[in-house]
Amino acid sequence: MNNKKAYDLRRSAGFMLGTSYRKVSALFQIRLKPFEITPEQWSVLYQIHLEDGLIQKEIAERAGKDRPTTTRILDHLEQKGLADRRTSDRDRRSFQVGITDKGRELILKTLPLEMAANEDVRGCMSEEEYDTLIRLLIRIDHHMKDILERE
Amino acid sequence: MNNKKAYDLRRSAGFMLGTSYRKVSALFQIRLKPFEITPEQWSVLYQIHLEDGLIQKEIAERAGKDRPTTTRILDHLEQKGLADRRTSDRDRRSFQVGITDKGRELILKTLPLEMAANEDVRGCMSEEEYDTLIRLLIRIDHHMKDILERE
DNA sequence: GAAATATAATTGTCTTAGCAACTATTTGGG
DNA sequence: CCCAAATAGTTGCTAAGACAATTATATTTC
Numbered sequence: 001m002n003n004k005k006a007y008d009l010r011r012s013a014g015f016m017l018g019t020s021y022r023k024v025s026a027l028f029q030i031r032l033k034p035f036e037i038t039p040e041q042w043s044v045l046y047q048i049h050l051e052d053g054l055i056q057k058e059i060a061e062r063a064g065k066d067r068p069t070t071t072r073i074l075d076h077l078e079q080k081g082l083a084d085r086r087t088s089d090r091d092r093r094s095f096q097v098g099i100t101d102k103g104r105e106l107i108l109k110t111l112p113l114e115m116a117a118n119e120d121v122r123g124c125m126s127e128e129e130y131d132t133l134i135r136l137l138i139r140i141d142h143h144m145k146d147i148l149e150r151e
Numbered sequence: 152m153n154n155k156k157a158y159d160l161r162r163s164a165g166f167m168l169g170t171s172y173r174k175v176s177a178l179f180q181i182r183l184k185p186f187e188i189t190p191e192q193w194s195v196l197y198q199i200h201l202e203d204g205l206i207q208k209e210i211a212e213r214a215g216k217d218r219p220t221t222t223r224i225l226d227h228l229e230q231k232g233l234a235d236r237r238t239s240d241r242d243r244r245s246f247q248v249g250i251t252d253k254g255r256e257l258i259l260k261t262l263p264l265e266m267a268a269n270e271d272v273r274g275c276m277s278e279e280e281y282d283t284l285i286r287l288l289i290r291i292d293h294h295m296k297d298i299l300e301r302e
Numbered sequence: 303g304a305a306a307t308a309t310a311a312t313t314g315t316c317t318t319a320g321c322a323a324c325t326a327t328t329t330g331g332g
Numbered sequence: 333c334c335c336a337a338a339t340a341g342t343t344g345c346t347a348a349g350a351c352a353a354t355t356a357t358a359t360t361t362c
Binding site (some may be wrong): 085129136 | 161163166168169171178179190201214230269272273274276280281291295296
Protein backbone atom coordinates (compact mmCIF):
# COMPACT_ATOMS: atom_id res chain seq x y z
CA MET A 1 0.00 0.00 0.00
CA ASN A 2 1.34 3.36 -1.01
CA ASN A 3 0.43 6.15 1.35
CA LYS A 4 3.35 8.45 0.57
CA LYS A 5 2.36 12.04 0.15
CA ALA A 6 3.23 12.23 -3.51
CA TYR A 7 4.84 15.62 -3.99
CA ASP A 8 5.10 15.80 -7.74
CA LEU A 9 8.25 17.46 -9.06
CA ARG A 10 6.18 18.81 -11.94
CA ARG A 11 4.82 21.30 -9.41
CA SER A 12 8.37 22.50 -8.73
CA ALA A 13 9.40 25.64 -10.59
CA GLY A 14 13.10 24.76 -10.41
CA PHE A 15 12.54 21.32 -11.86
CA MET A 16 10.18 22.47 -14.61
CA LEU A 17 12.42 25.37 -15.59
CA GLY A 18 15.21 22.84 -16.13
CA THR A 19 13.23 20.33 -18.17
CA SER A 20 11.58 22.91 -20.39
CA TYR A 21 14.79 24.90 -20.85
CA ARG A 22 16.66 21.81 -22.02
CA LYS A 23 14.03 21.04 -24.64
CA VAL A 24 13.82 24.58 -26.05
CA SER A 25 17.59 24.78 -26.13
CA ALA A 26 17.83 21.40 -27.87
CA LEU A 27 15.49 22.62 -30.61
CA PHE A 28 17.51 25.77 -31.22
CA GLN A 29 20.70 23.72 -31.19
CA ILE A 30 19.42 21.38 -33.92
CA ARG A 31 18.57 24.31 -36.14
CA LEU A 32 21.88 26.07 -35.47
CA LYS A 33 23.85 22.99 -36.45
CA PRO A 34 24.62 24.13 -40.04
CA PHE A 35 26.20 27.27 -38.59
CA GLU A 36 28.47 25.36 -36.22
CA ILE A 37 27.58 27.39 -33.18
CA THR A 38 25.85 26.37 -29.96
CA PRO A 39 22.89 28.19 -28.39
CA GLU A 40 25.07 29.42 -25.53
CA GLN A 41 27.79 30.70 -27.85
CA TRP A 42 25.04 32.33 -29.89
CA SER A 43 23.63 34.18 -26.88
CA VAL A 44 27.06 35.54 -25.96
CA LEU A 45 27.79 36.57 -29.54
CA TYR A 46 24.44 38.28 -29.70
CA GLN A 47 25.26 40.40 -26.65
CA ILE A 48 28.52 41.44 -28.30
CA HIS A 49 26.58 42.25 -31.45
CA LEU A 50 24.18 44.45 -29.48
CA GLU A 51 26.96 46.49 -27.92
CA ASP A 52 30.57 46.72 -29.00
CA GLY A 53 33.42 47.08 -26.54
CA LEU A 54 31.81 45.46 -23.51
CA ILE A 55 34.20 43.89 -21.06
CA GLN A 56 33.80 40.23 -20.17
CA LYS A 57 32.28 40.93 -16.80
CA GLU A 58 29.48 42.87 -18.49
CA ILE A 59 28.93 40.20 -21.10
CA ALA A 60 28.73 37.57 -18.36
CA GLU A 61 26.12 39.61 -16.53
CA ARG A 62 24.00 40.18 -19.62
CA ALA A 63 24.22 36.60 -20.85
CA GLY A 64 23.43 35.21 -17.38
CA LYS A 65 26.65 33.26 -17.16
CA ASP A 66 29.52 33.18 -14.71
CA ARG A 67 32.93 34.50 -15.66
CA PRO A 68 34.81 31.25 -16.25
CA THR A 69 32.04 30.10 -18.57
CA THR A 70 32.13 33.43 -20.40
CA THR A 71 35.91 33.24 -20.77
CA ARG A 72 35.68 29.83 -22.40
CA ILE A 73 32.77 30.69 -24.65
CA LEU A 74 34.69 33.75 -25.84
CA ASP A 75 37.70 31.50 -26.48
CA HIS A 76 35.51 29.46 -28.83
CA LEU A 77 34.05 32.52 -30.53
CA GLU A 78 37.53 33.95 -31.03
CA GLN A 79 38.88 30.67 -32.42
CA LYS A 80 36.06 30.66 -34.94
CA GLY A 81 36.84 34.24 -35.89
CA LEU A 82 33.45 35.53 -34.76
CA ALA A 83 34.64 37.82 -31.96
CA ASP A 84 37.83 39.52 -30.85
CA ARG A 85 39.31 40.77 -27.61
CA ARG A 86 41.32 43.99 -27.44
CA THR A 87 43.08 45.19 -24.34
CA SER A 88 41.53 48.23 -22.78
CA ASP A 89 43.76 51.23 -22.06
CA ARG A 90 41.45 52.40 -19.31
CA ASP A 91 41.88 49.20 -17.30
CA ARG A 92 44.59 46.77 -18.22
CA ARG A 93 42.96 43.95 -16.25
CA SER A 94 40.13 43.67 -18.73
CA PHE A 95 39.47 43.16 -22.41
CA GLN A 96 37.00 44.92 -24.61
CA VAL A 97 35.22 42.45 -26.79
CA GLY A 98 34.02 43.10 -30.32
CA ILE A 99 32.23 41.22 -33.05
CA THR A 100 33.90 40.55 -36.39
CA ASP A 101 32.31 40.89 -39.83
CA LYS A 102 31.99 37.13 -39.93
CA GLY A 103 30.27 37.23 -36.52
CA ARG A 104 27.90 39.95 -37.65
CA GLU A 105 27.01 37.98 -40.75
CA LEU A 106 26.32 34.87 -38.70
CA ILE A 107 24.02 36.79 -36.37
CA LEU A 108 22.09 38.23 -39.30
CA LYS A 109 21.58 34.77 -40.75
CA THR A 110 20.67 33.05 -37.49
CA LEU A 111 18.59 35.63 -35.65
CA PRO A 112 15.51 34.36 -37.56
CA LEU A 113 16.21 30.89 -36.16
CA GLU A 114 16.27 32.17 -32.60
CA MET A 115 13.02 33.99 -33.20
CA ALA A 116 11.49 30.93 -34.85
CA ALA A 117 12.34 28.76 -31.83
CA ASN A 118 10.52 31.26 -29.64
CA GLU A 119 7.61 31.25 -32.07
CA ASP A 120 7.49 27.51 -31.56
CA VAL A 121 7.26 28.04 -27.81
CA ARG A 122 4.60 30.67 -28.34
CA GLY A 123 2.74 28.12 -30.45
CA CYS A 124 1.29 26.43 -27.38
CA MET A 125 -0.08 29.54 -25.72
CA SER A 126 -1.79 32.88 -26.29
CA GLU A 127 0.08 36.14 -26.77
CA GLU A 128 -1.06 37.17 -23.32
CA GLU A 129 0.23 33.96 -21.75
CA TYR A 130 3.58 34.40 -23.47
CA ASP A 131 3.86 37.92 -22.11
CA THR A 132 3.01 36.69 -18.64
CA LEU A 133 5.61 33.94 -18.93
CA ILE A 134 8.35 36.36 -19.94
CA ARG A 135 7.39 38.81 -17.24
CA LEU A 136 7.49 36.08 -14.58
CA LEU A 137 10.83 34.71 -15.81
CA ILE A 138 12.40 38.17 -15.67
CA ARG A 139 11.01 38.62 -12.17
CA ILE A 140 12.40 35.26 -11.06
CA ASP A 141 15.77 36.17 -12.52
CA HIS A 142 15.96 39.41 -10.52
CA HIS A 143 14.53 37.87 -7.36
CA MET A 144 16.93 34.93 -7.41
CA LYS A 145 19.83 37.28 -8.03
CA ASP A 146 18.91 39.12 -4.81
CA ILE A 147 18.53 35.92 -2.83
CA LEU A 148 21.80 34.49 -4.12
CA GLU A 149 23.69 37.63 -3.11
CA ARG A 150 22.38 37.30 0.42
CA GLU A 151 22.77 33.51 0.71
CA MET B 152 24.54 56.40 -34.82
CA ASN B 153 22.84 53.18 -33.73
CA ASN B 154 19.71 52.32 -35.66
CA LYS B 155 19.76 48.55 -35.13
CA LYS B 156 16.41 47.08 -34.31
CA ALA B 157 17.33 46.01 -30.81
CA TYR B 158 15.73 42.60 -30.33
CA ASP B 159 16.24 42.05 -26.63
CA LEU B 160 17.05 38.49 -25.63
CA ARG B 161 15.12 39.08 -22.44
CA ARG B 162 11.99 38.73 -24.61
CA SER B 163 13.17 35.27 -25.65
CA ALA B 164 11.60 32.38 -23.76
CA GLY B 165 14.53 30.08 -24.46
CA PHE B 166 17.06 32.57 -23.17
CA MET B 167 15.07 33.52 -20.07
CA LEU B 168 14.30 29.90 -19.22
CA GLY B 169 18.06 29.29 -19.18
CA THR B 170 19.06 32.26 -17.07
CA SER B 171 16.31 31.78 -14.50
CA TYR B 172 16.80 28.01 -14.35
CA ARG B 173 20.51 28.43 -13.60
CA LYS B 174 19.81 30.78 -10.72
CA VAL B 175 17.12 28.66 -9.09
CA SER B 176 19.29 25.60 -9.49
CA ALA B 177 22.30 27.42 -8.01
CA LEU B 178 20.28 28.29 -4.91
CA PHE B 179 19.14 24.71 -4.37
CA GLN B 180 22.69 23.51 -4.96
CA ILE B 181 24.09 25.80 -2.24
CA ARG B 182 21.57 24.48 0.25
CA LEU B 183 22.17 20.85 -0.72
CA LYS B 184 25.90 21.17 -0.21
CA PRO B 185 25.95 19.64 3.32
CA PHE B 186 24.30 16.54 1.86
CA GLU B 187 26.86 16.11 -0.89
CA ILE B 188 24.34 15.74 -3.67
CA THR B 189 23.65 17.93 -6.70
CA PRO B 190 20.21 19.18 -7.75
CA GLU B 191 20.24 16.90 -10.80
CA GLN B 192 21.21 13.85 -8.77
CA TRP B 193 18.50 14.83 -6.31
CA SER B 194 15.80 14.96 -8.96
CA VAL B 195 16.73 11.50 -10.24
CA LEU B 196 16.85 10.06 -6.73
CA TYR B 197 13.48 11.60 -6.03
CA GLN B 198 11.92 9.82 -9.02
CA ILE B 199 13.33 6.53 -7.73
CA HIS B 200 11.93 7.33 -4.32
CA LEU B 201 8.49 7.95 -5.81
CA GLU B 202 8.39 4.61 -7.58
CA ASP B 203 10.56 1.59 -6.98
CA GLY B 204 11.71 -0.70 -9.78
CA LEU B 205 11.59 1.76 -12.66
CA ILE B 206 13.96 1.03 -15.50
CA GLN B 207 16.46 3.68 -16.56
CA LYS B 208 14.52 4.65 -19.64
CA GLU B 209 11.50 5.51 -17.48
CA ILE B 210 13.61 7.43 -14.99
CA ALA B 211 15.19 9.41 -17.84
CA GLU B 212 11.74 10.28 -19.19
CA ARG B 213 10.40 11.37 -15.81
CA ALA B 214 13.49 13.36 -14.85
CA GLY B 215 13.62 15.06 -18.26
CA LYS B 216 17.11 13.77 -19.03
CA ASP B 217 18.62 11.77 -21.83
CA ARG B 218 19.80 8.21 -21.29
CA PRO B 219 23.56 8.74 -21.13
CA THR B 220 23.06 11.47 -18.54
CA THR B 221 20.76 9.20 -16.53
CA THR B 222 23.29 6.37 -16.69
CA ARG B 223 26.01 8.58 -15.26
CA ILE B 224 23.86 10.17 -12.58
CA LEU B 225 22.81 6.68 -11.46
CA ASP B 226 26.49 5.72 -11.36
CA HIS B 227 27.04 8.53 -8.87
CA LEU B 228 23.97 7.65 -6.81
CA GLU B 229 25.05 4.02 -6.68
CA GLN B 230 28.62 4.91 -5.68
CA LYS B 231 27.24 6.96 -2.82
CA GLY B 232 25.04 4.07 -1.75
CA LEU B 233 21.82 5.98 -2.37
CA ALA B 234 20.39 3.79 -5.15
CA ASP B 235 20.87 0.30 -6.54
CA ARG B 236 20.38 -1.41 -9.88
CA ARG B 237 19.09 -4.97 -10.12
CA THR B 238 18.84 -6.93 -13.35
CA SER B 239 15.33 -7.51 -14.50
CA ASP B 240 14.28 -11.09 -15.34
CA ARG B 241 11.59 -9.86 -17.69
CA ASP B 242 14.09 -8.07 -19.92
CA ARG B 243 17.77 -8.71 -19.54
CA ARG B 244 18.70 -5.54 -21.41
CA SER B 245 17.47 -3.34 -18.60
CA PHE B 246 17.95 -2.73 -14.90
CA GLN B 247 15.35 -2.02 -12.29
CA VAL B 248 16.45 0.77 -10.05
CA GLY B 249 15.69 1.07 -6.37
CA ILE B 250 16.39 3.48 -3.54
CA THR B 251 18.38 2.39 -0.50
CA ASP B 252 17.58 3.19 3.14
CA LYS B 253 20.32 5.79 3.04
CA GLY B 254 18.75 7.29 -0.07
CA ARG B 255 15.31 7.37 1.49
CA GLU B 256 16.72 9.08 4.56
CA LEU B 257 18.45 11.69 2.42
CA ILE B 258 15.24 12.43 0.53
CA LEU B 259 13.31 12.83 3.78
CA LYS B 260 15.89 15.31 5.08
CA THR B 261 16.24 17.29 1.86
CA LEU B 262 12.71 17.41 0.49
CA PRO B 263 12.05 20.48 2.68
CA LEU B 264 15.01 22.19 1.00
CA GLU B 265 13.58 21.57 -2.46
CA MET B 266 10.25 22.92 -1.32
CA ALA B 267 11.90 25.92 0.30
CA ALA B 268 13.71 26.82 -2.92
CA ASN B 269 10.36 26.81 -4.68
CA GLU B 270 8.89 28.92 -1.92
CA ASP B 271 11.67 31.39 -2.63
CA VAL B 272 10.63 31.47 -6.27
CA ARG B 273 7.02 31.86 -5.25
CA GLY B 274 8.12 34.77 -3.08
CA CYS B 275 8.16 37.15 -6.03
CA MET B 276 4.67 36.35 -7.31
CA SER B 277 1.11 35.58 -6.32
CA GLU B 278 -0.23 32.06 -5.89
CA GLU B 279 -2.16 32.51 -9.08
CA GLU B 280 0.92 33.61 -11.00
CA TYR B 281 2.86 30.61 -9.72
CA ASP B 282 0.11 28.28 -10.88
CA THR B 283 0.10 29.95 -14.27
CA LEU B 284 3.88 29.62 -14.50
CA ILE B 285 3.82 25.90 -13.72
CA ARG B 286 0.96 25.30 -16.11
CA LEU B 287 2.82 27.08 -18.91
CA LEU B 288 6.09 25.27 -18.21
CA ILE B 289 4.34 21.89 -18.34
CA ARG B 290 2.70 22.91 -21.58
CA ILE B 291 6.03 24.00 -23.08
CA ASP B 292 7.58 20.71 -22.01
CA HIS B 293 4.91 18.68 -23.82
CA HIS B 294 4.82 20.92 -26.84
CA MET B 295 8.61 20.90 -27.29
CA LYS B 296 8.63 17.13 -26.90
CA ASP B 297 6.22 16.90 -29.85
CA ILE B 298 8.22 19.31 -31.97
CA LEU B 299 11.52 17.58 -31.21
CA GLU B 300 10.10 14.23 -32.26
CA ARG B 301 9.10 15.69 -35.61
CA GLU B 302 12.26 17.74 -36.18
C1' DG C 303 53.23 56.51 -1.31
C1' DA C 304 53.15 51.67 0.41
C1' DA C 305 50.38 48.02 2.08
C1' DA C 306 46.02 45.93 2.16
C1' DT C 307 41.98 45.07 -0.36
C1' DA C 308 39.17 44.61 -4.35
C1' DT C 309 38.47 43.46 -9.12
C1' DA C 310 39.00 41.20 -14.12
C1' DA C 311 40.22 37.40 -16.12
C1' DT C 312 42.07 32.74 -16.31
C1' DT C 313 42.85 27.89 -15.05
C1' DG C 314 41.78 23.34 -13.01
C1' DT C 315 38.43 19.99 -11.44
C1' DC C 316 34.03 17.95 -11.42
C1' DT C 317 29.16 17.37 -12.95
C1' DT C 318 25.63 17.74 -16.46
C1' DA C 319 24.22 17.58 -21.24
C1' DG C 320 23.96 16.39 -26.25
C1' DC C 321 25.42 13.42 -29.87
C1' DA C 322 27.19 9.38 -32.12
C1' DA C 323 28.86 4.83 -31.93
C1' DC C 324 28.68 0.42 -29.79
C1' DT C 325 27.00 -4.00 -27.14
C1' DA C 326 23.61 -6.99 -25.69
C1' DT C 327 19.23 -8.32 -25.79
C1' DT C 328 14.32 -8.61 -27.57
C1' DT C 329 10.77 -8.39 -31.08
C1' DG C 330 8.66 -9.02 -35.56
C1' DG C 331 8.25 -10.37 -40.42
C1' DG C 332 9.32 -13.71 -43.83
C1' DC D 333 12.55 -20.69 -36.81
C1' DC D 334 15.70 -17.06 -38.20
C1' DC D 335 17.32 -12.80 -39.59
C1' DA D 336 16.42 -7.82 -39.56
C1' DA D 337 15.07 -4.16 -36.97
C1' DA D 338 14.15 -2.11 -32.63
C1' DT D 339 15.30 -1.25 -27.83
C1' DA D 340 18.07 -0.62 -23.15
C1' DG D 341 22.05 0.68 -21.67
C1' DT D 342 26.98 2.21 -21.92
C1' DT D 343 31.04 4.76 -23.53
C1' DG D 344 33.71 8.51 -25.77
C1' DC D 345 33.90 13.18 -27.13
C1' DT D 346 32.91 18.01 -26.59
C1' DA D 347 30.56 22.05 -24.49
C1' DA D 348 28.62 24.35 -20.52
C1' DG D 349 28.31 25.39 -15.76
C1' DA D 350 29.64 25.67 -10.65
C1' DC D 351 33.33 26.48 -7.68
C1' DA D 352 37.92 27.36 -5.86
C1' DA D 353 42.42 29.05 -6.51
C1' DT D 354 45.66 31.98 -9.07
C1' DT D 355 47.59 36.11 -11.62
C1' DA D 356 47.67 40.77 -12.84
C1' DT D 357 46.14 45.24 -12.21
C1' DA D 358 43.39 48.98 -9.66
C1' DT D 359 41.67 51.16 -5.70
C1' DT D 360 41.47 52.26 -0.89
C1' DT D 361 43.28 53.39 3.32
C1' DC D 362 46.52 54.52 6.57
